[in-house]
Amino acid sequence: MTIHRLIEACDHKNVTLDDVLAAKEDRHKRQKEMLKKYNSPIISITINMPGPVKDLPVTRQLLDYAVNELKKVLTIYQIGQLYLPTGPEALLAVAGQAQDIKEAAVAVEEAEPFGRLLDVDVFAADGSLISRRQQGQSRGCLVCGQEAVTCMRENKHTAAEVGSAVCLLLTTFKAYLTRNICQTAQKIGCLAIESMLYEAACTPAPGLVDRINSGAHTDMDFFSFMSSTAALSTAMARTAQAGISHDDLLPELLPVLRHIGIEAEREMLQATKGVNTQKGLLFSLGIAAAAAGLLCKQDKPLKAADVLAVIAEITTGIVERELGRAVGRKDGALTAGERLYRDYKITGIRGEMEAGLPAVGAIALPTLRTALEAGLTINAALVDTLLVLMLNADDTTVMHRHDPDKMRCWVRAKVEAVISAGGMATEQGRKMTELLDQEFIAHNVSPGGAADLLAVTWFLYRLETEF
Numbered sequence: 001m002t003i004h005r006l007i008e009a010c011d012h013k014n015v016t017l018d019d020v021l022a023a024k025e026d027r028h029k030r031q032k033e034m035l036k037k038y039n040s041p042i043i044s045i046t047i048n049m050p051g052p053v054k055d056l057p058v059t060r061q062l063l064d065y066a067v068n069e070l071k072k073v074l075t076i077y078q079i080g081q082l083y084l085p086t087g088p089e090a091l092l093a094v095a096g097q098a099q100d101i102k103e104a105a106v107a108v109e110e111a112e113p114f115g116r117l118l119d120v121d122v123f124a125a126d127g128s129l130i131s132r133r134q135q136g137q138s139r140g141c142l143v144c145g146q147e148a149v150t151c152m153r154e155n156k157h158t159a160a161e162v163g164s165a166v167c168l169l170l171t172t173f174k175a176y177l178t179r180n181i182c183q184t185a186q187k188i189g190c191l192a193i194e195s196m197l198y199e200a201a202c203t204p205a206p207g208l209v210d211r212i213n214s215g216a217h218t219d220m221d222f223f224s225f226m227s228s229t230a231a232l233s234t235a236m237a238r239t240a241q242a243g244i245s246h247d248d249l250l251p252e253l254l255p256v257l258r259h260i261g262i263e264a265e266r267e268m269l270q271a272t273k274g275v276n277t278q279k280g281l282l283f284s285l286g287i288a289a290a291a292a293g294l295l296c297k298q299d300k301p302l303k304a305a306d307v308l309a310v311i312a313e314i315t316t317g318i319v320e321r322e323l324g325r326a327v328g329r330k331d332g333a334l335t336a337g338e339r340l341y342r343d344y345k346i347t348g349i350r351g352e353m354e355a356g357l358p359a360v361g362a363i364a365l366p367t368l369r370t371a372l373e374a375g376l377t378i379n380a381a382l383v384d385t386l387l388v389l390m391l392n393a394d395d396t397t398v399m400h401r402h403d404p405d406k407m408r409c410w411v412r413a414k415v416e417a418v419i420s421a422g423g424m425a426t427e428q429g430r431k432m433t434e435l436l437d438q439e440f441i442a443h444n445v446s447p448g449g450a451a452d453l454l455a456v457t458w459f460l461y462r463l464e465t466e467f
Helices: 003-008 017-038 057-073 098-111 111-116 148-154 159-177 183-201 220-232 234-247 250-269 279-296 302-314 318-326 336-344 348-354 358-373 378-392 396-401 404-420 425-440 447-464
Strands: 040-048 076-084 087-094 118-123
Touching: 003 250, 003 425, 017 076, 017 087, 040 057, 040 250, 040 447, 057 087, 057 118, 057 302, 076 250, 098 111, 098 118, 111 118, 111 159, 148 318, 159 250, 183 220, 183 234, 183 279, 183 378, 220 234, 220 250, 220 396, 234 250, 234 279, 234 302, 234 404, 250 279, 250 302, 279 302, 279 348, 279 447, 302 348, 302 358, 302 447, 318 336, 318 348, 336 396, 348 358, 348 396, 358 378, 358 447, 378 447, 396 404, 404 425
Parallel strands: none
Antiparallel strands: 040 087, 040 118, 076 087
16 A cells, blocks of 8 residues: 555545644644643644645544543543644643653553554643653654654655555554454454364365364364464454455555454464464455455345455455566575466466455355255265365465376366265265375375365355345
8 A cells, every 4th residue: 555545545635834834833822722721731642644645534543542542541631633634633631740641642652553653742731842852762763663853864765665654554553443343343253263163174175184184284183273263263353344444445455454464373373383274264264254344334235246356356466466576586585376376377366366266156155055955964065165166276285285287187187086976965975085085195185275265165155144
């Protein structure tokens, strides 16, 4: 996200230097009036927003955040908040000693990374400014973290660098706000967690961790997935909340989801003692939950096709942005996904998401519905759906361990034979599925990409039944 794109999405007014100076003068007058009225310290809060547009929904939310945090720790006589074209601002008349109040103000500025965008000034009852420098402190630069005054004096950073740093901090703030989870987001999050659990539990799942064995894995088992899923439960609800709260261009939601995902990944790895069990699913299912949250705001029944269309819009351009850079680079600098894209133009889950998950919408969901309508158990229907996903989606997990032909030729030939025998609907098909599991394990084949798509498929199915 750039400052330019952030501004484009909102109604706005460009402000001039004269506007800023006039607003500063007006603010000074209001400060004097509040000091005279209460004869107590006051707090003045403004937002560090570069550029000609300073009043945005997210900067208003940031001001509200600062006010609410100070209300938790201070006795406040009066609060005055204004949403001006020159930026939102607040004045607070506060009880207590000015130095103690300054410490509380600095704590709010320093508590979270996005606090760097806050200017929380404290004035003693006599009107004198209580500055950080009196306490031997200084504020860090938005870009590099060094002393801000020095960077400004030496003009170290370009406007583009400052704008990029501000957008990153605003994204961090938006992700922070998703910790306040509404009832709808909680419901969507629960369905996402159910989908993760059902995917891990369906058995036999050829080559994958299931209730019987660890598949083609030596570092994880069924209980690893239970611990991992539990650790990701809050994150799934937060991604849904991010969708519900989003009021910007759809592609601008992805950076917020990534920030939530980075936090959630740390929690997952802590729960699994460093084993990556569900990082890929965190990505795909998190975006699906956010898409569902966005659609819930329209107060319409949730249809899988609509969710898939929103997923495609959220991820617009992701292949070129994240894989296009792999062309011409050497192996040591590439991830597994980048290498597959460079060598074979395989786009993996990014390409699937950007295309609106065609294997899920056109094939997996109809297979799941048909199996359930035919009277198969949920477990059997999930296994059959997993098999058709192996046939119809490029699984980069398999390709990374081996090569594209192992997935596209060997795996699919084996799976097609099982499906032709009736899959989980026949005794022969069930026996062949069990044998396929052992064969995949022997060949170190783990179709984790198909497993992730299975969880998304069940999630979409449940959205339609619950909403």
